[in-house]
Every structure is written in structure tokens, then in C-alpha cells.
Amino acid sequence: MNIRVVKDFAELHYAIVHLYHDDGSPPLRSLDARVDGLGRLPHSTVARILNGRTTPSREMVRSLAQALGARPTDLIHWEKAWDRADADQRSIQLRRETEKSLRQRLTRTAP
Secondary structure (H helix, E strand, C coil), X not given: CCHHHCCCHHHHHHHHHHXXXXXXXXXXXXXXXXXXXXXXXXXXXXXXXXXXXXXXXXXXXXXXXXXXXXXXXXXHHHHHHHHHHHHHHHHHHHHHHHHHHXXXXXXXXXX
8 A cells, every 4th residue: 555645544554564564574673773772663563553553643654654664755655644644533523523412402403
């Protein structure tokens, strides 16, 4: 998947998993060492991300992409993909809150 067309967290998850497999599915414990071993990629957190049980932070996406061999010039595209996914999620939440508010108003004003 082209990271430049990712628009939501489901697609971002797919892109991360695809990158992981393209890099030969390295041991999760080895990934942190690939980004200077500063504790940015705890193996348990990476496992939850790859299994789709948690949504990664923007920094986690960048670090994962870096550890999994994304070109340095592409790291900005991984960050932008996270930004688009986050904006999509916020839009969905706002829409739900607005719909809920409208339903409550209609319920209160119904005869």
C-alpha cells in the first residue's frame, strides 16, 4: 500500500503490517535497537499495534517505519498518514457527538 494514500487508522494499520512483512517479519525485540535502542519501540506495544489492538502514536508510527526500513525521505509521509488518520477519527467522533446532540434536542422538543 502506498503510504501517501492512507486515509484512516485501518489503512495505516494495514500499511504498517505490510511494511513489517516486507522487512522479513523481524523479531519484535530487535526493532528498538534499530532506532538507537532508546526504548521508543517496546516489543509488547509493537505486538499490540501489529495485532490491531492499539492505535499507535504519531511518533510510534515514525519509529516503526524507520525501524522497518522506510527510507528517511519517506518518514514524513508516514507522519502525514498518521495526521490524516487522526483527522478522520476526529471527524467521525465530531459527527457522532453532533448526531447525539441533535437526537437529544429532537427528543426534548417532541410533543
